Amino acid sequence: MGYLKGWKYVAFISAFVGSIGLATYPIIIRPMTHVEEYKKAQEINRASLDQSRLQSTSMNKWTDPFEKKE
Structure with a gap:
């Protein structure tokens, strides 16, 4: 078997x-460059969820992952 040259x-x-690069684009790069689109999709998906029923009382309620912390 020969080696690749040139x-x-x-x-x-x-x-x-x-x-x-092609494999990582839809997973890593696109969500970072299209934040508003993913934020809107999360709002739609979480609108019908009752957070108090799904999450135990010892945990914090869900927060917006895109919200800047102060």
Whole structure:
């Protein structure tokens, strides 16, 4: 089995790094760049939930994860 040399090595490394980039974009990068869209989706999804019934009394109620803490 031969080693990759020259442009084949560059193409292999580029394809490897590109595939990692394509895999991480929808998981990490897009939610960070489209905060308002995800905030709105969480409001819609949590609107029908009764927090007091789902969460025990010893825990804090759900808060907005995008809210800036002071």
